[in-house]
Amino acid sequence: GEDVEQSLFLSVREGDSSVINCTYTDSSSTYLYWYKQEPGAGLQLLTYIFSNMDMKQDQRLTVLLNKKDKHLSLRIADTQTGDSAIYFCAERSGGSYIPTFGRGTSLIVHP
Amino acid sequence: DVKVTQSSRYLVKRTGEKVFLECVQDMDHENMFWYRQDPGLGLRLIYFSYDVKMKEKGDIPEGYSVSREKKERFSLILESASTNQTSMYLCASTTTGGNEQFFGPGTRLTVL
Numbered sequence: 001g002e003d004v005e006q007s008l009f010l011s012v013r014e015g016d017s018s019v020i021n022c023t024y025t026d027s028s029s030t031y032l033y034w035y036k037q038e039p040g041a042g043l044q045l046l047t048y049i050f051s052n053m054d055m056k057q058d059q060r061l062t063v064l065l066n067k068k069d070k071h072l073s074l075r076i077a078d079t080q081t082g083d084s085a086i087y088f089c090a091e092r093s094g095g096s097y098i099p100t101f102g103r104g105t106s107l108i109v110h111p
Numbered sequence: 112d113v114k115v116t117q118s119s120r121y122l123v124k125r126t127g128e129k130v131f132l133e134c135v136q137d138m139d140h141e142n143m144f145w146y147r148q149d150p151g152l153g154l155r156l157i158y159f160s161y162d163v164k165m166k167e168k169g170d171i172p173e174g175y176s177v178s179r180e181k182k183e184r185f186s187l188i189l190e191s192a193s194t195n196q197t198s199m200y201l202c203a204s205t206t207t208g209g210n211e212q213f214f215g216p217g218t219r220l221t222v223l
Contacts, residue, residue, distance in 0.1 A: 008151065031210060042115070042201055042214030043154075088153065097142055097161075097207055103153035 004102035006089050011108045018076040020105045022089030025070065030094035032065060034074045037086040037104070046074070046087075076107075084109045114138075115215040117202055123221045130189040132218050134202030141207045143185035145169075145177060148199040148217070160185055161207070192222045 006022045024032070030051050035043040049056045049063045049072075056063045062075040072091075076083055086106050090099040118133035136143065142161050146154040146169075156169030158177040166177050174196060178186045185204075189196055202215040 040216075042216045043203075043212070044214065045211045048210060097205060097209070098144075098156065098159065099212065101154045103151060 004089055004091055004100050006087075006102040006105050008103065009106050009108070011110065012079050014079060014081060014109055014111050016079055018074075018079045018083070018107055018109075020074045020076075020087050020089075020107065022072040022074075022102055023070055024072065024089070024091045024100075026091060026093060026100070027070070028093040028095075029070075029091040031092045031099075032063075032072050033088075033090040033092070033099060034061075034063065034072075035088040035090060035101075037088065039085070043088060079107075079109050081109050081111070083107060115202055115204055115213050117200075117215040117218050119218050120216060121219050121221075123223065124189075124192050125223055126193060128189075128192050128222075130192050130220065130222075132187040132189075132200055132202075132220070134185045134187070134204075134215055135183050136185075136202075136204040136213065137183065138204060138206070138213065139182065140204035140209075140213075141182075142205050143179065144203040144205075144212070145175075145185065145187045146201045146203065147171070148201055154201065157187065192220075194222050196220065197222045 003025045033048040034046045060077045086104040089102040092099040115136045144159040145157040160179040176188045203212040
């Protein structure tokens, strides 16, 4: 079945850039997502990208997609302590409305 | 402001009790989902529903059942709670063809 892999932890210094990586196996993935989960809360969609795009930028967030390698990354510029959260990568094929989630990457931002 | 609400943020139950977790969405979404979230395991889909009275098993349905009598409400039922069902439970909804799942704040269930 489909699989989405991401590393479990990332620690960065405040003001640095953070890069969270994700790989997926489903070649029919059409939509790729990044969700953010703050402590004690549900998930919230940060951004998504269609599989026919290479890059999407939204303020401090940059999503890069390498479809050949099935690799997705989320770059957060000028990381702040408020960015500390769990970040989930997810993919969905066009024929399904059910996404497959990765296990989540805990981003820790220290001063 | 769109919303998915869950009946409790924290719940403590005893082994063997019947437990009801309620989820309500105000967006007229067709599809609703129940996940459990455990450290290091991410989100695992328990059940989902694509219409009133319709339900489909997800990846880990054992020990759970669901009910969807009204479009806005999706209930998760633990018929006889066990300690291995201690977890965070997240409800979500989406419209068919929609790009975003909207999540509730979660219910942290502890089974003693």
